[in-house]
Amino acid sequence: MPLDYHSRRPSGRVAPLFVLLLMILIGTAGVLGILYYKTIIEPAREQAQELQATMLRMTHLSQPVSNTLDKSRFRDDDNDDVADPPKDAAYLIDPPILYFNYIPDDTASEAAKVWQPFIDHLAKVTGKTVRYLPLATVDEQLAALRNGRLHIAGLNTGAVAIAVNLCGFVPVAKLPGPRGNGSHQMEIIVPASGPIQTLDDLRGHELTLTAVGSSSGYRAPLVLLKDKGLMAPTDYQLRYSGGHDASILGVAHKEFEAAAVANDMLARALAAGIVQANQIRSVYSSPSFPNAGIGYAYNLAPSLAANVRQAILEFDAANTPLQSYVPPGAPGPMHFVPANYKEDWALVRSTDNAIGYRYKLEAAAPESAPTPATRTSTRP
Numbered sequence: 001m002p003l004d005y006h007s008r009r010p011s012g013r014v015a016p017l018f019v020l021l022l023m024i025l026i027g028t029a030g031v032l033g034i035l036y037y038k039t040i041i042e043p044a045r046e047q048a049q050e051l052q053a054t055m056l057r058m059t060h061l062s063q064p065v066s067n068t069l070d071k072s073r074f075r076d077d078d079n080d081d082v083a084d085p086p087k088d089a090a091y092l093i094d095p096p097i098l099y100f101n102y103i104p105d106d107t108a109s110e111a112a113k114v115w116q117p118f119i120d121h122l123a124k125v126t127g128k129t130v131r132y133l134p135l136a137t138v139d140e141q142l143a144a145l146r147n148g149r150l151h152i153a154g155l156n157t158g159a160v161a162i163a164v165n166l167c168g169f170v171p172v173a174k175l176p177g178p179r180g181n182g183s184h185q186m187e188i189i190v191p192a193s194g195p196i197q198t199l200d201d202l203r204g205h206e207l208t209l210t211a212v213g214s215s216s217g218y219r220a221p222l223v224l225l226k227d228k229g230l231m232a233p234t235d236y237q238l239r240y241s242g243g244h245d246a247s248i249l250g251v252a253h254k255e256f257e258a259a260a261v262a263n264d265m266l267a268r269a270l271a272a273g274i275v276q277a278n279q280i281r282s283v284y285s286s287p288s289f290p291n292a293g294i295g296y297a298y299n300l301a302p303s304l305a306a307n308v309r310q311a312i313l314e315f316d317a318a319n320t321p322l323q324s325y326v327p328p329g330a331p332g333p334m335h336f337v338p339a340n341y342k343e344d345w346a347l348v349r350s351t352d353n354a355i356g357y358r359y360k361l362e363a364a365a366p367e368s369a370p371t372p373a374t375r376t377s378t379r380p
Contacts, residue, residue, distance in 0.1 A: 065358045067165055067353055067359045069165050099152070118322065141155065157215050160290070160293040170298050171345075181337060182291050188259070191257075199283050217243075223351045249269075293341075
């Protein structure tokens with residue numbers, strides 16, 4: 001019986017059916033791809049953008065400001081960004097008692113003892129009675145400068161620019177710090193055995209900041225990392241420690257993946273044996289920031305201001321409790337380093353402006369007296 005080859009030949013409908021099935025599969029895959037993009041990729045991207053926008057709003061990186069000397073209160077004829085002394089002698093002050101304060105904290109009585117040799121030196125050079133003015137907060141210190149209660153002061157790095165612009169503070173010198181040059185850097189430190197080797201390795205990890213009010217522990221790292229193409233929370237996450245010492249200890253004990261700290265604080269912790277050098281690695285060091293500044297009120301009588309300036313710059317802290325402000329191994333004894341506010345605080349001001357940190361007085365006290373000699377709020 002002959003074979004019927006025609007009965008075994010594939011039907012001519014198979015190819016079109018295969019093509020139809022293939023088209024259906026491709027169409028389904030395309031629809032699924034669109035759905036995946038719309039339901040997964042696009043929302044995730046929008047969420048990341050919203051997180052970044054929220055971080056920008058929270059840190060004010062999207063709202064830069066321009067802080068300048070309050071020209072409604074002060075003159076600056078020499079364009080050094082610092083208030084000039086009043087031209088009208090009626091607005092100058094020459095008090096019989098000068099008051100001094102250094103960076104307020106909860107140990108005012110101890111600070112008064114530590115700074116007593118400097119207070120005695122001020123009294124000898126100026127011929128005035130000089131007393132330590134106990135203050136609890138930096139806001140109180142700024143208010144006392146503005147209303148005339150405080151005449152000579154030591155302020156932390158970030159507060160100096162506020163005091164200059166709003167209170168008429170005249171910086172004269174800086175604390176020497178570990179290198180003796182009056183400056184420090186913001187460093188990003190990591191556990192020595194951790195995976196972060198370079199700044200770019202910070203992506204996908206967590207950076208610990210100190211507190212919102214800190215220049216080197218908060219404002220500077222956010223701005224400088226943004227300049228390096230690293231933005232929180234898209235590139236890295238944030239947490240807060242409350243202070244430089246806590247950040248340093250957290251990195252040393254591997255509780256934090258990375259932290260932004262002032263390296264003069266790190267030097268003190270290392271010198272004191274609180275942490276060991278082999279526990280920590282630095283992956284970034286910023287340009288230099290000035291250390292704490294010491295200066296006086298702009299409206300001191302010229303001869304008195306000159307004597308105060310001389311006393312600050314000539315003070316020798318060797319063999320005094322103030323020597324403790326210099327870590328072991330620092331070059332030479334503790335001495336104040338001459339300051340140039342316009343140059344030394346330029347990075348502080350630009351960082352503050354970039355992050356939208358508008359200078360203001362949180363606890364401004366009322367003007368102290370109606371007489372010209374005590375009114376520091378009028379531009380003479």
